[in-house]
Amino acid sequence: LAALYGAFTRGEPSPLPPLAIQYADYAAWQRARLAGEEHARQVEYWRARLAGAPVLLDLPTDRPRPAMQGTGAASHRFRIPRPLHERLSALARAQGGTPFMAVAAAWAALLHRWSGEDDLVVGTPVAGRTHPQTEPLIGFFVQTLALRMDLSGDPSFHALLGRVRRTTVEAYAHQEVPFDQLVDELKVERSLSHPPVFQAMITLQNASGAGPELPGLRAETVGAEVGAGEGYLALYMEEDERGLDAVLRYPTDLWDAATMERVAGHLLTLLGAAAADPDTRLSRLPLLSDDERARLVAEAAGPPLEVPALPAHRLFEAQAARTPDAVAVVSGETVLSYAELNARANRLARRLRALGVGPERRVGVCLHRSPELVAALLAVVKAGGAYVPLDPADPPGRLAYLRQDAGVSLVVSSSDLAHAAGGDAPVLWVDREPLDGESPEDLDGEADLDGLMYVIYTSGSTGRPKGAMNAHRGVVNRLHWMRREYGIGADDVFLQKTPFSFDVSVQEFFLPLVVGARLVVARPEGHRDPGYLREVMQAQAVTWVHFVPSMLAAFLEQPGLDRLTALRRVFSSGEALPRELAERCLARLPATVGLHNLYGPTEAAIDVSFWPCRSDDPARPVPIGRAVANTRLHVLDDALQPVPPAVTGELYIGGVQVGRGYLRRPGLTAERFVPDPFSATRGARLYRTGDRARLRPDGAIECAGRVDHQVKLRGLRIEPGEIETALLAHPALREAVVVVRADGLGDARLVAYVAAAEGVAAPSVGELRAHLGATLPDYMVPGAFVTLDRLPLTASGKVDRRALPAPERAPERDYVPPTTPAQKTIAGFWAEVLGVERVGVEDNFFEIGGHSLLVARLFVRIREAFPREMVLVDLFRHTTVAAQAAFVTERPDEAPAVTVSQQRGTDRAGLRRASVGTHRGRR
Numbered sequence: 010l011a012a013l014y015g016a017f018t019r020g021e022p023s024p025l026p027p028l029a030i031q032y033a034d035y036a037a038w039q040r041a042r043l044a045g046e047e048h049a050r051q052v053e054y055w056r057a058r059l060a061g062a063p064v065l066l067d068l069p070t071d072r073p074r075p076a077m078q079g080t081g082a083a084s085h086r087f088r089i090p091r092p093l094h095e096r097l098s099a100l101a102r103a104q105g106g107t108p109f110m111a112v113a114a115a116w117a118a119l120l121h122r123w124s125g126e127d128d129l130v131v132g133t134p135v136a137g138r139t140h141p142q143t144e145p146l147i148g149f150f151v152q153t154l155a156l157r158m159d160l161s162g163d164p165s166f167h168a169l170l171g172r173v174r175r176t177t178v179e180a181y182a183h184q185e186v187p188f189d190q191l192v193d194e195l196k197v198e199r200s201l202s203h204p205p206v207f208q209a210m211i212t213l214q215n216a217s218g219a220g221p222e223l224p225g226l227r228a229e230t231v232g233a234e235v236g237a238g239e240g241y242l243a244l245y246m247e248e249d250e251r252g253l254d255a256v257l258r259y260p261t262d263l264w265d266a267a268t269m270e271r272v273a274g275h276l277l278t279l280l281g282a283a284a285a286d287p288d289t290r291l292s293r294l295p296l297l298s299d300d301e302r303a304r305l306v307a308e309a310a311g312p313p314l315e316v317p318a319l320p321a322h323r324l325f326e327a328q329a330a331r332t333p334d335a336v337a338v339v340s341g342e343t344v345l346s347y348a349e350l351n352a353r354a355n356r357l358a359r360r361l362r363a364l365g366v367g368p369e370r371r372v373g374v375c376l377h378r379s380p381e382l383v384a385a386l387l388a389v390v391k392a393g394g395a396y397v398p399l400d401p402a403d404p405p406g407r408l409a410y411l412r413q414d415a416g417v418s419l420v421v422s423s424s425d426l427a428h429a430a431g432g433d434a435p436v437l438w439v440d441r442e443p444l445d446g447e448s449p450e451d452l453d454g455e456a457d458l459d460g461l462m463y464v465i466y467t468s469g470s471t472g473r474p475k476g477a478m479n480a481h482r483g484v485v486n487r488l489h490w491m492r493r494e495y496g497i498g499a500d501d502v503f504l505q506k507t508p509f510s511f512d513v514s515v516q517e518f519f520l521p522l523v524v525g526a527r528l529v530v531a532r533p534e535g536h537r538d539p540g541y542l543r544e545v546m547q548a549q550a551v552t553w554v555h556f557v558p559s560m561l562a563a564f565l566e567q568p569g570l571d572r573l574t575a576l577r578r579v580f581s582s583g584e585a586l587p588r589e590l591a592e593r594c595l596a597r598l599p600a601t602v603g604l605h606n607l608y609g610p611t612e613a614a615i616d617v618s619f620w621p622c623r624s625d626d627p628a629r630p631v632p633i634g635r636a637v638a639n640t641r642l643h644v645l646d647d648a649l650q651p652v653p654p655a656v657t658g659e660l661y662i663g664g665v666q667v668g669r670g671y672l673r674r675p676g677l678t679a680e681r682f683v684p685d686p687f688s689a690t691r692g693a694r695l696y697r698t699g700d701r702a703r704l705r706p707d708g709a710i711e712c713a714g715r716v717d718h719q720v721k722l723r724g725l726r727i728e729p730g731e732i733e734t735a736l737l738a739h740p741a742l743r744e745a746v747v748v749v750r751a752d753g754l755g756d757a758r759l760v761a762y763v764a765a766a767e768g769v770a771a772p773s774v775g776e777l778r779a780h781l782g783a784t785l786p787d788y789m790v791p792g793a794f795v796t797l798d799r800l801p802l803t804a805s806g807k808v809d810r811r812a813l814p815a816p817e818r819a820p821e822r823d824y825v826p827p828t829t830p831a832q833k834t835i836a837g838f839w840a841e842v843l844g845v846e847r848v849g850v851e852d853n854f855f856e857i858g859g860h861s862l863l864v865a866r867l868f869v870r871i872r873e874a875f876p877r878e879m880v881l882v883d884l885f886r887h888t889t890v891a892a893q894a895a896f897v898t899e900r901p902d903e904a905p906a907v908t909v910s911q912q913r914g915t916d917r918a919g920l921r922r923a924s925v926g927t928h929r930g931r932r
Contacts, residue, residue, distance in 0.1 A: 055191055069123065069124070088254060091252035092252075094108070097115070116131065136152075154181070163292050244258075355448065358388040374397065375401055375421070379530065381439050383505075393454070393460070395463050399412065414673065415672060420436045501577075502526065503520065506554075527549075551576060559744065563743070566766060586606045633709075644660055649661075659698065700713075741770070744763065744800045748762070761793070792855075826849065829894060843859060
């Protein structure tokens with residue numbers, strides 16, 4: 010630089026040509042090495058090292074990852090203090106490592122805790138001057154390495170540091186393969202939504218920051234913005250006398266500044282704990298400060314509420330005494346007052362007691378939805394027992410299993426259901442048993458609030474249903490909270506339509522009866538008929554109704570919903586409530602109707618969280634909200650520690666509504682009902698829901714799918730619920746569900762099942778692909794679409810995934826053979842990639858089985874066969890043989906395109922600029 014400056018000021022010839030010659034010599038030497046055996050050995054190392062590596066680091070984001078990554082980026086600056094940096098450096102040196110390896114291990118640990126991934130790839134730039142001959146040369150030699158980090162087995166930080174050291178040393182020894190070439194050699198699946206190979210980076214600049222000494226010049230280092238952040242979350246650090254000056258660079262279309270500030274704080278907390286005790290396992294290294302942890306634990310609790318110390322049937326009896334003549338139950342032409350219903354239940358309860366029913370005795374109830382069913386449920390709990398629903402609609406074999414597994418001492422049924430109720434247990438036939446001689450007065454004795462109230466069976470992962478046990482105390486807490494929260498009273502009219510083998514029915518049966526409201530009982534199987542439900546709701550002036558989202562979508566297709574003027578609230582639970590469905594509900598129903606999203610597993614008393622939906626709420630997905638009174642909702646990691654907001658963990662339920670466990674399943678109960686580390690109550694337990702969840706900044710909880718229903722396809726973690734939400738945003742669709750199925754070649758793929766709205770033509774496959782492609786990354790667009798008149802539902806109104814038909818191969822278009830040389834060549838490539846015999850020029854690549862990975866394979870073949878400069882996105886824009894052939898043969902000056910080399914630069918523009926900005930002082 011001094012020579013150049015001197016020559017310029019003195020008007021002498023430039024000394025640049027000799028330097029240029031030296032650089033040209035280096036380029037020739039490098040080309041020779043790239044063709045040699047050593048290069049082939051290094052390429053083979055990287056192939057083996059990155060084989061099976063995850064394609065995408067699934068970090069939690071403030072907004073969904075866009076279909077095409079943006080270029081906006083911002084920075085958050087913080088400092089790693091010198092004492093902490095020195096402790097980490099000493100720890101690294103003790104293992105033969107460097108300060109970079111220590112902070113790289115901490116960065117990997119943070120990404121692991123933030124994402125849940127134990128196999129991740131992190132990029133880092135290196136100087137690239139591995140030979141002394143390169144020292145006098147001016148030029149940009151920076152190379153990029155992909156460090157594949159192994160965090161499996163929950164190692165200690167000390168052990169992780171050893172792994173990172175080995176990984177880094179090996180990568181340094183194989184650093185001469187240009188990253189561009191490495192991406193091509195690995196045949197990495199390209200996506201417009203994220204960079205290839207890695208999406209997180211780390212750089213530590215420890216060269217002197219002093220400016221060079223130049224004759225006649227004063228030079229100083231000037232701070233500048235680093236990196237472009239195009240798709241990368243990058244940690245840049247530079248060593249100075251005060252420690253490490255650190256910068257988090259991030260894409261602004263994914264994260265907010267407040268989130269990055271929290272991430273920086275979590276990194277500092279983790280670094281401090283790792284330096285203090287490097288033998289601590291990663292799962293035990295804290296991310297949260299003590300104050301943050303205490304705040305999250307406190308905010309997990311619902312509001313305190315004083316609840317009556319009486320079981321539900323005693324509250325009903327008190328209400329019957331206050332309003333004996335008020336209408337309690339309406340079922341078709343049958344109307345029962347509170348006094349009449351109470352008398353029926355009391356007579357039956359006395360007979361049950363005479364037959365040995367008492368505390369903890371389980372009684373099977375097998376009745377159609379009717380006034381007799383309402384009286385029977387009340388009678389069982391009045392007698393002190395716990396009811397076990399035996400839905401007459403279930404197959405006899407299942408009912409026999411439930412009776413046997415529950416160990417019922419008695420079954421209450423009617424003679425028309427002898428085929429369903431019969432078995433080893435004695436049966437009390439309510440239509441044959443004379444009960445007039447029994448007293449209609451309330452029974453003596455107080456039921457234990459902690460006594461068993463019901464056992465409801467749920468599906469099990471082993472295929473055997475399991476009985477979830479719930480006590481009176483949790484149910485009464487839930488009913489009393491809802492009464493207070495929503496102002497429910499005697500003027501309300503409830504529709505009971507949920508099969509009583511599902512716990513929502515507990516609320517539908519008992520809530521109106523303890524507040525003096527009217528209970529309208531839908532006819533048997535009426536819950537499956539949206540038209541009937543609308544008619545009965547209008548005729549009976551129903552004010553309160555519950556729907557699972559699947560059924561709500563069907564109900565909203567009914568005409569005349571504006572005439573439901575008495576309706577005040579619609580409650581939804583049982584499935585994730587799509588934002589589009591919530592908006593449609595609020596738009597279709599009268600403006601006075603509120604929609605409330607509830608959440609709760611059968612293993613806790615009915616629902617444990619609530620969220621009022623608003624049409625102006627941009628939240629996607631709809632949150633499940635906050636905990637109800639006297640209940641706690643914790644989002645925890647595998648070590649039962651609170652996770653930071655936005656980070657996905659598992660949802661745990663604590664407090665009064667946690668159930669008693671699974672009947673006769675002590676092992677499963679111990680696995681799912683774990684000791685509560687946040688409660689001072691002896692023996693308190695948390696229920697592990699198996700639902701993935703995250704906290705929003707405002708404290709509301711969002712569900713993020715099931716722990717055990719997670720989909721991993723071609724190395725990518727996918728939540729089908731996100732795709733379903735995007736599908737339902739299409740105005741022509743009423744229902745949608747996405748599953749993973751194996752196609753005819755044994756390759757797993759996403760399959761979308763959709764049903765069109767009433768009176769609307771179903772959208773074409775191409776239209777649906779385009780619709781999803783506007784908001785989702787290409788790897789989340791299903792490979793097959795199946796249009797049905799209506800999605801199959803279970804008895805509870807949820808989508809029956811087992812009944813979904815296998816997708817058929819898309820019907821062929823009228824075959825138009827390729828004619829031009831380009832069309833024939835491309836059609837041959839398609840047939841090879843897709844494994845089909847013939848391809849017509851009008852066939853659509855994605856409609857006949859193509860997906861993003863196959864596009865990448867096709868791209869390689871077309872690029873090698875045609876001279877036209879192109880990028881991968883061009884094949885997403887031109888999806889037929891005819892369109893691709895026209896594109897590759899047209900003149901570039903007529904249709905300018907970004908070149909392949911430019912596209913590669915786009916993928917790593919942030920890396921290159923970051924390298925320039927963070928390697929000051931190196932020659």
